[in-house]
Amino acid sequence: MMLLKLTQNELFKIFSLTRSYIGLILFTGIVPLILWGYGMGTSHIEGQIENSVSEMFFIEGSPTNGFTAAYFIMNFFWLHIPFLLALVGGDIFAGEHANGTFRVYATRPISRLSIYLSKTLATMIYTLVFVIYFGLLTLGLGLVWHGGGDMLVFHEGVLILEGSDALGRFFIAYGFSFVNMALVSAIAIFFSTMVRNAIGPVIGTMALFIFVLMISTLPLDIFRGIQPYLFTTYFSNWEKAFYDPIPWGDLFRGLGLIVSNLVMFLGMAYIIFHRKDILS
Amino acid sequence: MPEIDLQEPPELVQSKSTSEAAIECFGLSKTFKTIKAVDNVSLTVPRGSIFGFLGPNGAGKSTLIRILTGLIHSDSGSFSILGRPSSMGYQVRQDMSALVDRADFYKNLSAFQNMKMLGRLTGHEQTDHVNELLNLLGLYERRFDKVKTYSQGMKQRLGLAQALLPNPKLLVLDEPTTGLDPQGMHEIRDFILKIAEEQNVTVFLSSHLLHEVELICSDIAMIFNGKLAAQGSINTIFSNMDSVTVELEVADTPKALQYLETADMVSDLKQHANALSIMIRFDKIPELVRQLTDRKIDIFSISQRNRLESYFLSMMEGK
Numbered sequence: 001m002m003l004l005k006l007t008q009n010e011l012f013k014i015f016s017l018t019r020s021y022i023g024l025i026l027f028t029g030i031v032p033l034i035l036w037g038y039g040m041g042t043s044h045i046e047g048q049i050e051n052s053v054s055e056m057f058f059i060e061g062s063p064t065n066g067f068t069a070a071y072f073i074m075n076f077f078w079l080h081i082p083f084l085l086a087l088v089g090g091d092i093f094a095g096e097h098a099n100g101t102f103r104v105y106a107t108r109p110i111s112r113l114s115i116y117l118s119k120t121l122a123t124m125i126y127t128l129v130f131v132i133y134f135g136l137l138t139l140g141l142g143l144v145w146h147g148g149g150d151m152l153v154f155h156e157g158v159l160i161l162e163g164s165d166a167l168g169r170f171f172i173a174y175g176f177s178f179v180n181m182a183l184v185s186a187i188a189i190f191f192s193t194m195v196r197n198a199i200g201p202v203i204g205t206m207a208l209f210i211f212v213l214m215i216s217t218l219p220l221d222i223f224r225g226i227q228p229y230l231f232t233t234y235f236s237n238w239e240k241a242f243y244d245p246i247p248w249g250d251l252f253r254g255l256g257l258i259v260s261n262l263v264m265f266l267g268m269a270y271i272i273f274h275r276k277d278i279l280s
Numbered sequence: 281m282p283e284i285d286l287q288e289p290p291e292l293v294q295s296k297s298t299s300e301a302a303i304e305c306f307g308l309s310k311t312f313k314t315i316k317a318v319d320n321v322s323l324t325v326p327r328g329s330i331f332g333f334l335g336p337n338g339a340g341k342s343t344l345i346r347i348l349t350g351l352i353h354s355d356s357g358s359f360s361i362l363g364r365p366s367s368m369g370y371q372v373r374q375d376m377s378a379l380v381d382r383a384d385f386y387k388n389l390s391a392f393q394n395m396k397m398l399g400r401l402t403g404h405e406q407t408d409h410v411n412e413l414l415n416l417l418g419l420y421e422r423r424f425d426k427v428k429t430y431s432q433g434m435k436q437r438l439g440l441a442q443a444l445l446p447n448p449k450l451l452v453l454d455e456p457t458t459g460l461d462p463q464g465m466h467e468i469r470d471f472i473l474k475i476a477e478e479q480n481v482t483v484f485l486s487s488h489l490l491h492e493v494e495l496i497c498s499d500i501a502m503i504f505n506g507k508l509a510a511q512g513s514i515n516t517i518f519s520n521m522d523s524v525t526v527e528l529e530v531a532d533t534p535k536a537l538q539y540l541e542t543a544d545m546v547s548d549l550k551q552h553a554n555a556l557s558i559m560i561r562f563d564k565i566p567e568l569v570r571q572l573t574d575r576k577i578d579i580f581s582i583s584q585r586n587r588l589e590s591y592f593l594s595m596m597e598g599k
Contacts, residue, residue, distance in 0.1 A: 005400045012397065016388055100384030104442065107349040107378040107452075108401050111370045277352035 006118030023084030031137045035145050038069045066143035067151035067166045073138045082184040089188025090201030092119045097196035127185045131178045153242045173241040186265040193272040231261045302327045302450050302482040308357035317343040319506035332497035333486040340506040341486045345454045349378045377448035383439020387428035402446040413441040433464035454486045494588040523559040525585040531578035
């Protein structure tokens with residue numbers, strides 16, 4: 001009950017901050033713009049696809065429809081969303097230190113575990129809301145704007161997915177993306193428990209993310225040995241939801257590593273927060 | 281000058297059984313890197329008292345308060361609050377509320393929203409209760425305004441309102457009048473007296489404003505360099521004081537000086553511009569006045585320096 005009330009408070013605080021809306025506003029502006037541009041500038045792609053594929057297959061609807069647009073946008077944004085999520089996750093503990101409001105909370109008869117869990121839970125809920133909003137905006141608006149139909153996926157050739165099948169795969173892709181983004185939020189929470197200003201955790205999260213991403217993508221032999229153990233190696237795993245057949249083994253192996261990283265960062269964050277002296 | 285042995289603070293300790301104590305500390309210590317902020321402090325705060333916790337800046341007052349309020353962990357020692365031992369963890373703060381350092385809020389929210397949110401944590405978020413407290417502290421009319429538009433005095437009053445939300449039996453206030461103008465300080469003082477009397481709340485008040493403490497506190501403790509130097513009721517401390525500091529302004533300063541230098545009842549004579557400062561036993565002040573007037577020395581003013589200040593300074597010198 002107490003956890004519920006605390007989480008309610010944390011969500012209220014998150015959604016009363018302007019920074020929490022930066023990402024949402026950004027996507028509200030840019031996704032329709034991309035969708036509009038997508039509609040304006042794909043006629044030549046559409047023509048090429050139809051010329052090369054229509055002799056072998058009958059494609060229902062336009063090949064550059066809402067599904068393909070949503071897939072295109074997801075491909076583009078999975079690297080950018082972490083920056084926007086870090087703005088909120090990085091502020092969740094450090095912001096309270098900077099404002100001096102931790103003193104108000106921590107002097108109440110509430111355990112630090114409850115405070116920690118409520119803040120973590122609220123951040124994860126925000127992350128989920130963010131991913132859902134992103135999904136609704138890209139897929140929902142994409143379908144409304146460009147209509148449905150068969151979805152073309154370019155993976156080891158051209159893969160054509162039926163509209164009804166594509167929708168289910170989008171849900172799987174968004175589900176895996178949420179776990180990835182939850183890890184970004186967990187890293188931001190971890191940094192947030194360490195410092196007393198909100199800028200540090202945002203920079204720290206992004207620095208770590210970029211550093212690990214670079215190592216996981218650089219095609220150098222010295223990094224090959226550790227690449228399977230780096231979380232960023234699996235950040236684009238959501239794409240596998242559109243393979244045929246879906247490589248569930250690969251997906252869950254990646255999920256296991258992401259979740260274990262998530263637990264590790266959240267665990268370390270709790271230990272730091274529990275032992276922390278609140279001096280400001 | 282009072283004889284003070286800093287190694288023997290229990291000299292002034294009133295013996296209180298555990299059931300009568302609102303706060304009891306047993307050998308609390310806390311070190312920050314190489315600085316011993318709190319050094320083996322044992323302290324007893326009687327229930328129902330307004331307890332003044334005194335010390336110069338950096339003496340360890342805030343550190344001790346932060347230990348008691350769960351903001352920092354002590355290195356050693358233990359404490360109990362209203363009979364609950366510190367081993368109970370956060371539950372030790374069940375009937376306690378605190379305003380530590382300055383009052384801080386979610387400035388983008390209104391006073392009402394801040395109160396509701398905090399009240400929700402202890403089941404005291406009822407609108408009537410929140411409004412009643414805001415009214416009591418004179419913030420009702422502005423309750424829907426964002427806190428960032430409040431003056432420092434209003435913020436401090438809102439901090440007190442927040443502290444009173446859970447109807448505490450013990451209220452810990454760390455420098456509650458910091459940053460306030462004289463009127464604001466006066467209002468907070470009156471308010472502390474009012475809640476202590478009407479709601480039977482024990483108040484643990486940390487301050488370096490000796491005048492403020494002398495006006496409202498029944499008991500005090502003093503801390504210097506992290507060590508507890510003295511504790512007890514103000515009356516006990518004052519009755520143990522041999523002398524008080526008196527400041528005089530007279531028409532003929534050289535003549536007064538001539539007399540005072542030879543008067544047995546006077547010690548520690550100092551001259552500051554036209555004023556004279558002396559140490560004298562409290563019951564000898566009327567005789568001093570008589571002696572000066574008998575010598576045709578006109579007295580413009582005679583004032584006793586704040587007794588607590590005298591005591592505090594004597595402790596500082598003894599330190």
